[in-house]
Amino acid sequence: MEKIRNFSIIAHIDHGKSTLADRMLQLTRTVDERDYQDQMLDDMDLERERGITIKSHAIQMRYEKDGVDYKLNLIDTPGHVDFSYEVSRSIAACEGALLIVDATQGIQAQTISNLYMAIEHDLEIIPVVNKIDLPNAMIDEVKDQIVDMVGCERDDIIEASGKTGQNIELILEAIIDKVPHPVGDEKAPLQCLIFDSVFNSYRGIIAYFKIVNGTLHKGDKVKFVNTGHEYNAxxxxxxxxxxxxxxxxxxxxxxxxxxxxxxxxxxxVGDTITHVENPCDKAISGFEDVKPMVFAGIYPVDADDYEDLRASIEKLQLNDASLTFEPESSAALGFGFRCGFLGLLHMEIIQERLDREFDMDVITTVPNVSYNVYTKDQEVFEVHNPSGLPEATAIDYIEEPFITAQIITHADYIGPIMSLCIDKRGELKNQIFLTGNRVEITFQMPLAEIVFDFYDKLKSASRGYASFDYHTSGYRQAKLVKLDILLNSESVDALSTLIHADNAYDLGRKMCIKLKELIPRQQFDVAIQAAIGAKIIARETVKAVRKDVTAKCYGGDITRKRKLLEKQKKGKKRMRQVGNVEVPQKAFLAVLKLD
Structure with missing residues (x-):
């Protein structure tokens, strides 16, 4: 055990974790030169295309120092706030962490939250300044920031470059010297912590684990403690x-x-594996259950694919434990699933993976968050979907989830970012200058306001310089209303939203205008209305496709034309009663992207 080191790499998105991991794999000759390609550990096409890490990846490297052969288990982690659950699982399986900071960008929001997560688990932190080969690298300034934040010595910070491979050996030696080896008893009853799993269509489910105590042999009879099932290894x-x-x-x-x-x-994930004959006394305290932030309905385009969709989502959940789902049905879309995601990027990635890996065509409804509804009978409901709301007369008040948002940015962009957050009903809590021109702003905001396009707007307001991280801070009472969209007086439940009363009129009008552009014209007028309860707040009309029935009445008495027009009017009225309006898929998507 003295020769084993388990460590992960943590950093903000795009600070060069995967490139640094590539250099380590090359230096330790874990990968042959002919098999090598960039972003070795990112094995999903999606990860390579977008240049982001979505999944944590575990790999074992061998490195010799002073004639001793060491086993280094590296877990590369994602940097985006939506995948912070992956990071927490990797950290639980390690004893040390490399904290990577980009020399051109300095410390950003996700760096801080990942660092706190590592410190909570008592990991040994090795700070590294990456990308020192770039001409605009601010090495001394970034080192000052790291010393302020981590409290380490200046000399402990390793300067490295993932691109050129400079000082990678120093990092590997620091890992061996500073990261403690795992502690455990090989003779004790077996205790393994499952930190990930994947589905293989030929071999079934493959679980990844870290052994805390004991020894596991091939062919042993093992038991999964939480589920109670027994298997052969x-x-x-x-x-x-x-x-x-x-x-x-x-x-x-x-x-x-x-x-x-x-x-x-x-x-x-988080379950414990032990032997059937000699089980351990108690399960390892695994990871906390993940709390999804954003909810959306996922429905198959073809109703017959419902069972295939269920199987696909279950397989995805194996690989991504932060995805939660439960069955639901909608009048407009049929049977589907109500899924919980950690954020909008997470939702987009899941949709992409369903399409690519399982060939599933799906419709996604408007994303929303969960609310606590208190009725006048002192009952409390958790509502994820506007259609689950009790009658308006029975509701006493509604509480919505709030978050504490930390934004780190350049001092020049404080003004636009403040006005963006205040527009989104945010309250400024504090503002700290980390260095001369870098500032950390903390806001209390409703989660519902950041669900749509907050991140994109933040990037625009700060020209890409702001970084954003958040955690939930409880529920608060809010003045919310249910906004319904009616087509020909029929409510389309998939387009209903719960929204703050101040923003309802604005959104209702925009949705009507957008739907007018996208709904194809029918043989009859289609009324698109936005309503709060029984009150219509906006209306647009898609005009009917007209057929000139009086074209053959050339000249003659006006009553002949009247008769034909009356006949057509009755036909249109009958058609409006039986005709139904299809909402095209792109209308659902366009409503998501409303500004």
Whole structure:
């Protein structure tokens, strides 16, 4: 165990974690030169295309120092705030962390929140200033920021470049010297913590684990503590560039187990694996249950695909434990699922993965958050969907979730960012200058206001210089109303939203105008209305496609034309009663992107 080091890499998005990991893999010869490609650990096409890490990836490297061969287990983590749950799981399986800071950008919001997460788990922090080869690198200034934040010595900070490979050996040696080896008892009963799992259509579910105590041999009979199921360890091994089967793994090792599990419900991230004959006394306290922030309905375009969609989402949940879902039905869209996501990027990625990995065409409804509704009978409901709201007369008050948002930016952009946050009903809590021209602004804001396009607007207001991180801070009473969209006096439940009363009129009008552009013309007039309760607040009309019925009446008595027009009028009236209006998929998407 003295020769094992488990560490993760934490940083803000785009600070060069994956590039640095690539250099380590090359230096330790974990990957052959002919197999090498950039972003080795990002194995999803989506990750490569967008240049972001979505999943944590575990890999074992070997490095020799002073004639001793060390095993280094690296877990590369995502940097975006929407995937912070992945980071928390990686940190739980490690004893140390590399804190990477971009020399051109300095410390940003996600750097701080990931660092606090690592400190809470008592990890040894090794600070690294990356991208020192760039001409606009501010090495001394960034080092000052790190010293202020971490409280380390200036000499402890390693200057490195992931691109050129400069000082990567220093980082590997620092990991061996500073990160403590795992502690555990190889002779004690087996205790393994599952920190990830993937689905393989040939071999079933593959679970990744870290052994805390005990030893696991191939062929052992094991039990998953939380679910209570028993299996044979058909294959165990370590995670190199591929999977490398081994005969045994002992305390401190990170590896995988294949035991022919076919149903995804049987593997839970944070579960404990132990032996059937000699079980451990108690399960390892795993990860806290994730609380989704943004909710949206996902429905199959073709109703027959409902069961396939369920299977696809279950398989995705294995690979992404922060996704939650439950069945629901909608009058407009049929049967589907109500899914919980950690943020809008997370929602977009899940949609993309359903399409690419499982070939599922889906419709996504307007994203919203969960509210606590208090009725006059002193009952409390948690409402995720506007259609689940009790009658307006029965509601006493509604509470909405609030967040504490930390924004780190250049001092020049304080004005636009403040006005953006105040427009979104934010309250300024404090403002701290980290260095001469970098400032951290803390706001209390309703979560519902950042669900749509807050992040994009923040980037525009700060020309890309602001970084944003948030955590929930409880519920507060709010003046919310349910905004319905009616087509020909029929409510379209998929377009209903819960919104603050001050913004309702504005949004209602914009939605009507947008839908007018997108709904195709029918043989009859289509009335598009926005309503709060029984009160109509906005209306647009899609004009009918006209057919000139009087064209053949050339000259003659006016009553002949009247008769034909009356007949047409009756037909149109009948058509309006039986005709239904289809809302095209792009109308749902356009409403999401409303400014």
């Amino acid at each position: 058909d294959e165990i091994g370590i995670l190199g560039m591929g999977m490398k089967p081994t005969k045994e793994l002992s305390a401190g090792d990170v590896g995988y187990i294949i035991s022919g599990i076919k149903t995804s419900k049987e593997v839970k």
